[in-house]
Amino acid sequence: MARALNFNAGPAAIPLPALERARDELLDFNGSGMSIMEHSHRGKDYESVHREASALLRKLLSVPEDFHVLFLTGGASQQFAQIPMNFLRPGESADYVITGGWSEKAYEEAQRVGSARVACDTKRDGTFSRVPAQGEVAVDPAAAYVHVTSNNTLYGTQWHHELDPQGRPLISDMSSDFLWKPFDVTRYAMIYAGAQKNLGPSGVLIALVHKSMIERARADIPVIFRYATHAKNDSLYNTPPTFAIYMVRNVLAWLDSIGGLPVIEARNRQKAALLYGALDAHKGFYHCPVEEGSRSTMNVVWKLASEALEEQFVAEAKKHNMVGLKGHRSVGGLRASIYNAVDVETVKTLADFVGDFAKRNG
Numbered sequence: 130m131a132r133a134l135n136f137n138a139g140p141a142a143i144p145l146p147a148l149e150r151a152r153d154e155l156l157d158f159n160g161s162g163m164s165i166m167e168h169s170h171r172g173k174d175y176e177s178v179h180r181e182a183s184a185l186l187r188k189l190l191s192v193p194e195d196f197h198v199l200f201l202t203g204g205a206s207q208q209f210a211q212i213p214m215n216f217l218r219p220g221e222s223a224d225y226v227i228t229g230g231w232s233e234k235a236y237e238e239a240q241r242v243g244s245a246r247v248a249c250d251t252k253r254d255g256t257f258s259r260v261p262a263q264g265e266v267a268v269d270p271a272a273a274y275v276h277v278t279s280n281n282t283l284y285g286t287q288w289h290h291e292l293d294p295q296g297r298p299l300i301s302d303m304s305s306d307f308l309w310k311p312f313d314v315t316r317y318a319m320i321y322a323g324a325q326k327n328l329g330p331s332g333v334l335i336a337l338v339h340k341s342m343i344e345r346a347r348a349d350i351p352v353i354f355r356y357a358t359h360a361k362n363d364s365l366y367n368t369p370p371t372f373a374i375y376m377v378r379n380v381l382a383w384l385d386s387i388g389g390l391p392v393i394e395a396r397n398r399q400k401a402a403l404l405y406g407a408l409d410a411h412k413g414f415y416h417c418p419v420e421e422g423s424r425s426t427m428n429v430v431w432k433l434a435s436e437a438l439e440e441q442f443v444a445e446a447k448k449h450n451m452v453g454l455k456g457h458r459s460v461g462g463l464r465a466s467i468y469n470a471v472d473v474e475t476v477k478t479l480a481d482f483v484g485d486f487a488k489r490n491g
Contacts, residue, residue, distance in 0.1 A: 137453030229281030
């Protein structure tokens with residue numbers, strides 16, 4: 130079987146070794162005579178997977194013991210509401226840095242729960258083409274927390290410098306670039322990421338939450354929405370998405386086996402250089418709407434002179450087994466999501482096609 134060259138934004142490509150491991154264990158996990166999907170989440174077989182996934186995350190990111198590793202449901206969109214539900218007390222306000230569609234949604238949800246203010250908004254002429262410089266972010270010295278979105282899948286922008294929250298707790302939605310490179314977890318009060326881009330299949334969200342945030346969190350909200358509930362129960366308060374967590378374990382084990390985050394960072398930078406290089410070589414034909422210093426290493430976006438030409442690009446690429454290149458419906462254009470699981474050769478194939486298409490249609 131010829132596997133597709135998958136550039137989908139999410140659910141997205143999963144490393145082949147992680148899929149092959151799932152295939153080999155699907156009917157009989159660990160000699161139990163059952164699939165992992167059939168095991169009780171309270172049983173030893175599943176618990177071993179659950180704990181291994183958590184341990185691998187701690188190893189890959191050097192997560193200290195004063196952080197909880199949580200496996201949650203509802204995706205990042207649920208966290209947009211759950212974060213202010215937990216961390217916004219009456220009379221407090223939180224700061225939001227708006228750099229794309231998802232950070233706008235996070236801010237809107239926080240407003241529904243409590244008080245939120247915009248510390249910076251980079252939207253110009255109806256679009257987002259960059260992330261802000263440090264001096265542009267005006268942090269409220271009394272903010273309960275500062276929320277940022279590290280990578281913007283819709284608009285193809287990414288933070289390449291770390292925001293200084295000026296002493297306030299920093300919370301980051303890293304759904305689309307989590308684990309693309311090493312970083313210092315201790316700079317954050319909370320990190321959260323939907324699995325369906327860089328970590329595995331849809332259905333589970335990973336959160337790293339500092340214990341001090343959970344200790345000060347509100348206790349007057351429903352039990353199921355309290356981070357303290359899931360921390361106390363090791364993410365086993367209710368039945369978790371066991372197969373999704375199993376697949377995350379497989380992806381993390383693959384990442385560890387190839388040398389961890391320094392190795393994957395080098396690969397990711399190589400892939401981004403290949404694709405942006407191909408687009409920039411034909412600037413009169415392709416238009417990259419993102420300022421160069423804010424270009425995402427995960428989601429590369431570009432436009433052509435007309436929608437008809439963009440549709441032709443997508444159709445011809447599909448004939449070469451490349452899928453997932455149409456831009457998000459809210460912004461149009463073209464997009465290639467080149468997450469960790471997308472290998473260098475796959476991106477090179479796309480980069481070569483980019484050059485060839487320009488020569489034939491320019």
